[in-house]
Amino acid sequence: MTRRQLTTVTDVARLAGVSPGTVSKALSGQGQLRSATRERVLAAAKELGYRPSQLAKSLQTGRSYMVGVLTTDSIGRFTIPILTGAEDVLEAGQVSMMLCESRGDRVRERHYLQTMLSRRVDGIIVTGRSSDERPSIGDDLPVPVVYALNKSTDPSDISVLHDDRNGAALAIEHLISTGRRRIVLISGPPHHAATTNRHSGTIEALHRAGLHLAADPVFGPWSEEWGREAAAWLVRAGVEFDGAFCMSDQIARGFSDGLRELGLRVPNDVGIVGMDNWDAMVGASRPPLTTIDLQMSRLGYVAASLMLAQIDGEDIEGGSRLVPSILVMRESTRVATA
Amino acid sequence: MTRRQLTTVTDVARLAGVSPGTVSKALSGQGQLRSATRERVLAAAKELGYRPSQLAKSLQTGRSYMVGVLTTDSIGRFTIPILTGAEDVLEAGQVSMMLCESRGDRVRERHYLQTMLSRRVDGIIVTGRSSDERPSIGDDLPVPVVYALNKSTDPSDISVLHDDRNGAALAIEHLISTGRRRIVLISGPPHHAATTNRHSGTIEALHRAGLHLAADPVFGPWSEEWGREAAAWLVRAGVEFDGAFCMSDQIARGFSDGLRELGLRVPNDVGIVGMDNWDAMVGASRPPLTTIDLQMSRLGYVAASLMLAQIDGEDIEGGSRLVPSILVMRESTRVATA
């Protein structure tokens, strides 16, 4: 591997027979230049393989064109699409991402915050696996902050969240539209924002249709095993139901497996809607799962857009924004054919 | 949100009644200072909330203390632990990560490469989802490059890879040690490095034990469905087997489900070893899967260490390094109890 020496404006200037200032103008397209001069500079730059130092430019302009991404939990299944969505926006704005994983460690988090600020990031996106509220990273920061997925406890902070209520409502409305009337709710763990909001969304949607849950909601972990248990429990308890909304695809998949093993058919006897649109789950389920997609990459997109807007000086109102969920239809709710 | 004005060395110097140079020395711990002076500077810095600009420091020292991470595919299940492992090393070296997702787009990849170089990253880690070889990003780059998980086609490049052969061998040896003698191999898609290497590892390990596969290996996608199909196919073909190595946890899980539904018991009739140690799969399987852990975070750790060593001027030999896999024992290979 050859280590090429770095070229500077001065080198280019010398080769083109002009001053450094002229090189800067030629390359940035600013100011008045004779086009012949510009050509000459461009040619010289190309010949030398000149690559401007963003470092020096940043020092000069006071903008690093970099945003820090602070993931409070470790990066996970939800964080990935958020990052991807954010990058779509940032790349278009020529902004790079500095990634810091604090892994839930407050000390590390403060440390990373300092690191980001010393690098003069133009803004900070805070994200993490859970949708529960988290303490604000500070209210006297010299740069804008946007919380993605993780809501800040400080209501004046800007948070972008997925819409659990609307997601649950979509699930219920879809079950109803496929002819289900006796619907059960298989929840995640209690006392979590996600669970609570999905619960309300469910109840409200049922209410609008003049319906009630066919059984009290049951709570458990986000696991397939819990889904299987729930199925067994409901059937043994003699609950009559023809539709189920499970708060995650893992639960839904376990629930589906559980029903099948108990001799019930999906979707003929019971229609099932999951949540997350997790490819590994929805595809492997038999039959493939209808589910709610929380639109995580859209969430990242919105968060980054709000970030850029603030960097560009726009005044964005504090508070939460919800990104609507969508329904993805598959076999587990297919209308029973005669 | 208050935007605090940024403080510079000069501000601190003025408040402490010293020169900027002295402030620099006091804060960096370089040179000779009367401790009273140092205290005074530190106090002033603290009072002003001074945060040194890494930007200016980098320009001065020529080191950005940042490495670029170029993910050629989109970030996925495998990339996450690699990033985490890398961050462990980098953080200790005070080095930050700039993340760029090229998503398999060569144009975007070149673009990101330019961006990284213009930011004067100290080095570049290339990674991605597949372990197949990929073209080198260039051999005349001004900074060191390490390939993690994705092997470069250029043998003089430094690549860090997981060890498929040793992983497969561990699986086979474990099956043998739990008393299995008629072992089948459920492969992934043909013509992939991962599949090929796991295949050789399997054959070699069997050979060392004086055994052969109980049936020709069968190839299919990395899916649960393929695992189920494979189980059905083997059983219907009348193949007698008491052990199976499946090249992924998804396949293993499907295989396990398939066997159970055909009336065979795991691990009593058949012991199963998967590969990946993917929590969502190994835990949800019934029974939980024994599997091979490819040690991805260790891989990231090694890659980042080689990166730092090179940045520090060490001369690292080109070529591939393999990170050994390990076996994680669970129920799917438990020794049958009488």
Next chain:
DNA sequence: TTGAAAGCGCTAACAT
């Protein structure tokens, strides 16, 4: 239309 010069915030060599 182009060049010269100052300065972004810091560090390091040299003076004092």
Next chain:
DNA sequence: ATGTTAGCGCTTTCAA
């Protein structure tokens, strides 16, 4: 032990 100065690579007035 501390201050002065120059310079990292670039942009941006201001002069020429």
